[in-house]
Amino acid sequence: MTLPPPRTGYQAPPDLLARRARMPDAWSEAMLEPGTSGRNRVIGGVACLVCEPATQLGTILYLHGGGYRMGSPAAWANFASRLAAATMCRIVVPDYRLAPEHPFPAALIDALSVYRALVVTDRAPPFVGGDSAGGGLACALTLASGQAGLDLPQKAILLSPWVDLTVTNASYESRKSDLFFPRESAQEAANLYLQGHDARDPLASPINGDLDGFPDTLIFASSDECLIGDAQAFQARLAEARVPVETHIVPGMTHVWPVIAPALPESEAALNTIGNFIRTG
Amino acid sequence: MTLPPPRTGYQAPPDLLARRARMPDAWSEAMLEPGTSGRNRVIGGVACLVCEPATQLGTILYLHGGGYRMGSPAAWANFASRLAAATMCRIVVPDYRLAPEHPFPAALIDALSVYRALVVTDRAPPFVGGDSAGGGLACALTLASGQAGLDLPQKAILLSPWVDLTVTNASYESRKSDLFFPRESAQEAANLYLQGHDARDPLASPINGDLDGFPDTLIFASSDECLIGDAQAFQARLAEARVPVETHIVPGMTHVWPVIAPALPESEAALNTIGNFIRTG
Numbered sequence: 001m002t003l004p005p006p007r008t009g010y011q012a013p014p015d016l017l018a019r020r021a022r023m024p025d026a027w028s029e030a031m032l033e034p035g036t037s038g039r040n041r042v043i044g045g046v047a048c049l050v051c052e053p054a055t056q057l058g059t060i061l062y063l064h065g066g067g068y069r070m071g072s073p074a075a076w077a078n079f080a081s082r083l084a085a086a087t088m089c090r091i092v093v094p095d096y097r098l099a100p101e102h103p104f105p106a107a108l109i110d111a112l113s114v115y116r117a118l119v120v121t122d123r124a125p126p127f128v129g130g131d132s133a134g135g136g137l138a139c140a141l142t143l144a145s146g147q148a149g150l151d152l153p154q155k156a157i158l159l160s161p162w163v164d165l166t167v168t169n170a171s172y173e174s175r176k177s178d179l180f181f182p183r184e185s186a187q188e189a190a191n192l193y194l195q196g197h198d199a200r201d202p203l204a205s206p207i208n209g210d211l212d213g214f215p216d217t218l219i220f221a222s223s224d225e226c227l228i229g230d231a232q233a234f235q236a237r238l239a240e241a242r243v244p245v246e247t248h249i250v251p252g253m254t255h256v257w258p259v260i261a262p263a264l265p266e267s268e269a270a271l272n273t274i275g276n277f278i279r280t281g
Numbered sequence: 282m283t284l285p286p287p288r289t290g291y292q293a294p295p296d297l298l299a300r301r302a303r304m305p306d307a308w309s310e311a312m313l314e315p316g317t318s319g320r321n322r323v324i325g326g327v328a329c330l331v332c333e334p335a336t337q338l339g340t341i342l343y344l345h346g347g348g349y350r351m352g353s354p355a356a357w358a359n360f361a362s363r364l365a366a367a368t369m370c371r372i373v374v375p376d377y378r379l380a381p382e383h384p385f386p387a388a389l390i391d392a393l394s395v396y397r398a399l400v401v402t403d404r405a406p407p408f409v410g411g412d413s414a415g416g417g418l419a420c421a422l423t424l425a426s427g428q429a430g431l432d433l434p435q436k437a438i439l440l441s442p443w444v445d446l447t448v449t450n451a452s453y454e455s456r457k458s459d460l461f462f463p464r465e466s467a468q469e470a471a472n473l474y475l476q477g478h479d480a481r482d483p484l485a486s487p488i489n490g491d492l493d494g495f496p497d498t499l500i501f502a503s504s505d506e507c508l509i510g511d512a513q514a515f516q517a518r519l520a521e522a523r524v525p526v527e528t529h530i531v532p533g534m535t536h537v538w539p540v541i542a543p544a545l546p547e548s549e550a551a552l553n554t555i556g557n558f559i560r561t562g
Contacts, residue, residue, distance in 0.1 A: 174521075223520045232517060235530065239504045239513070240455075242532035249516065251523035269561070276557070280550070 003144070003203075006106035010099070010195060012069070020070050027077030036081040043092060044117030046110045049073030051080040051091040057279065058154070059090045059122055061115055063141070065132030065256055067162075067181075067189030068099045068107055079259045086271035087278045089127065092118065096137070103195040104204050111141045112148065119150055127278060128153040131256040132181065132227070133189065135161025139206035139234075142214060156217045157274055160227045160256045161234065163207040165190040165199040169229030178226045180255040186226070207234055211241035218246050218277045220270055222253035248273060284425070284484075287387035291380070291476060293350070301351050308358030317362040324373060325398030327391045330354030332361040332372040339435070339559070340371045340403055342396055344422070346413030346537055348443075348462075348470030349380045349388055360540045367552035368559045370408065373399065377418070384476040385485050392422045393429065400431055408559060409434040412537040413462065413508070414470065416442025420487035420515075423495060437498045438555055441508045441537045442515065444488040446471040446480040450510030459507045461536040467507070488515055492522035499527045499558045501551055503534035529554060 012020075024031075027049060032038050039050045062083065064076040073080070073093040080091040096110035118126045125145070130138035135158040146152055162181075167190055172183040190199060202209035207230065217238055221231035231247065238245040250257075250266055258270040293301075305312075308330065313319050320331045343364065345357040354361070354374040361372040377391035399407045406426075411419035416439040423434055443462075448471055453464040471480060483490035488511065498519055502512035512528065519526040531538075531547055539551040 223523045228520060232513070232520075235528070236513060239509060239530045239532075242504045244532060245528075245530045247516070247526075247528045247530075249520045249526045249528075251520075251525060272561075280553075 003105045003109055006103050006109070007195065010101055010103060012100055016069060023070065023072060023075040025072070025074055027074040031078045032081035033078070033085045036084045038077060038081065043094070044113035044115070046114050047095040048114060049077060049080060049093040051077070051084040051093070053084045053088050055088050056090050057088045059092060059118060059126040060087060060157070061092050061094070061111070061118060061126045061128050061153070063096070063111055063128070063130035063134035063137045064093060065130065065134040065259070066098075067185065068133045068137075068193035069189050070098065071134075076259065078262065082262060082271060083129075083274070086275040088275070089278060092126070100192040100195065104193050104197050107137055108140050108144060108203055111137055112144050115141055115145055116148070116150060125151040125153050127155050127157065129157035129159070130161065131159035131259050133162050135159055136163045136165075136206060139163055139209070140203045143202060143206055143209045146213065152213060153215050155215050155278065157277065158217060158219045158234070159258055159270070160221050160225060161219065161230060162186070162227055163205060163230050163234045165194060165205045169226070169233060171229030172226045175224055175226045175228065178224060178255060180225070182226055207237060211237055211243060214238060214241060214243045216244045218274065220248050220250065220258065222255065222257065223249055223251040224253065225255045227255060246277065284386045284390055287384050287390070288476065291382055291384060293381055297350060304351065304353060304356040306353070306355055308355040312359045313362040314359070314366045317365045319358060319362065324375070325394035325396070327395050328376040329395060330358060330361060330374040332358070332365040332374070334365045334369050336369050337371050338369045340373060340399060340407040341368060341438070342373050342375070342392070342399060342407045342409050342434070344377070344392055344409070344411035344415035344418045345374060346411065346415040346540070347379075348466065349414045349418075349474035350470055351379065352415075357540065359543065363543060363552060364410075364555070367556040369556070370559060373407070380474040381476060385474050385478050388418055389421050389425060389484055392418055393425050396422055396426055397429070397431060406432040406434050408436050408438065410438035410440070411442065412440035412540050414443050416440055417444045417446075417487060420444055420490070421484045424483060424487055424490045427494065433494060434496050436496050436558065438558065439498060439500045439512075439515075440539055440551075441502050441506060442500065442511060443467070443508055444486060444511050444515045446475060446486045450507070450514060452510030453507045456505055456507045456509065459505060459536060461506070463507055488518060492518055492524060495519060495522060495524045497525045499555065501529050501531065501539065503536065503538065504530055504532040505534065506536045508536065527558065
C-alpha cells in the first residue's frame, strides 16, 4: 500500500488557532492517575506520550480526538493514564500531524509509522483505540495495517468514533441537541482534513472499508450525540463482516464522555468495561 | 390496562405436535448445573420451574423461546440452572400457554400474572429475560407491567429477541443461511400466535412500543442469524428512548446459542457477561 504524500501550504484559520491555544500544551505528573507514569518518547519517528501502569499486560496505541484539527497527547494525558490504570496496558498516544496544515493522509501516515514500530519492537501487534476522529483514525489504521502487510491490531476500542466523513448520518438531524460535535463542526473538520479528497475513501471514512478480518471491537456512544448514527452503522458493517462487536449506548452523555468527564460514574463504568474487554477472550 | 381474552378453538397441526413431542417433557436433577436446585411451583396461578443457586442476589423471570408455539420449562431447565449459577439469581421459568391453542395474548397474560405475583412476594420487581419469542415476550411484559401500574423490571436480558412479528427485517433476506429461525419459521410462528391479530400491536411486536422508561437492556445476537435485524432495530429504538443498552454481536453462532450450545466458549462468555450485567450499575 502506498499512501499519497499529504499536500502542504494550508493555513489554520485564526479561530482554530485560538481553540487549539485553549488546550494544555504540556502534561505534568499531576495530571496522571496515581500508580501510572508518563514519558515523552519518539516512536517510529513520531513524538508520543507513553503512559505506563506498574504491571503491563500489553500496549494500546491510542489516537486522540479533535476532528483531525485539534488535540494533543498533552491534552489527553489524564485520560491516557486512567486508561493505563483500567487496562493495565502501556498507552502510546502519538502527536500525529493536524489539519489543515497537514491534511489527509498525514494523520494516518503518522499513526501507521508508530504502529509499525510497535509491531517490530513488541513482536506482537498492539491493541488500538481512539475517540471521535481518533476512533475513525484507529479504524483507518487497522485497514491500512492490513494493506501494508502487517498483522492487524489485537482488538479495537472506539469511543464515539467518527467513521463517516460524508457527515450524512441521520443522527445529525435527530440529535440536534448535541452542541459538542454537531453537523457544522463535523463538516468544518471534514473540510479541513480532506481538502477536497473524496470523503468516501475508506482510509478517511472506514465505514466504507473492507472489514473482513477486522479485530474484535468495543464501541461506546451516547444516545444523545450525533455520532450515534456512525456507531450504529459501523456496528452493522462489522456484523455483516462477521466481526465480534460489543456496543454500549449510554443516555444523557456528551460526545466522548469517558475522556472529558472523568468524575462521572458512566466514565468509570466505561473504563471498567474497556478493562474487561482487553483482558477477556 | 385490560388485555382481551385469547380466543379458543384452535388446534395445533400434526407436525407441530410432533416437534413438541421431540422436546423433553420433564426435567430431572441430572439436567441441572452443580450447585443449583430445581423445584416446580405455581406462581400467580401459572406452573413454573424455579432454579436456585446457593446464594441469591435477586430473581430473573425468564421466558423460554419456541416461537410462542413450542418450548417448556422442562426443555429450558439446563439453561435456567446455568443462568442461575452465572447470575446468582433465582430463575423463574413460567410454563406459559402456547399457540395456536392459546393465541395472543395468552402468553403475555400468563407472564404478567407471574410477574405481578413476584413483585408482591419479593417486594421488588424482578429482572426479566428471554430468548427468541421469549425475548419478545419479556419486552411485551415490560410494556404491559407499566400499563398495569406495576414497577417495571430492574433490567432486561434479551438473547436473539424476536420483537417484530411483521417478519419484515432485511436480515431475513441477507442471512438466508440461518436454517434455525428463517423467514418461513418466523412467519409460521407469527401466524399461529396472532391468528389474525395485528402484527404491529406493540404487545406482540414490542419494537413498536413506547420505550420511554424501559429498563437497562443487554442484547445478544449472532451476525449470522435472521433476527440480528430485530436486535439492531430494537437497540436503535432503545437509544432513541434514551435507554442504556449493551449489545453483543457474535459471528458464527446459531440463533439462541447460549441456550442450545452449552459447551461453546461463546455461550460461557455470554453467561459471564449476563452475570456482570446483573451485578453492576
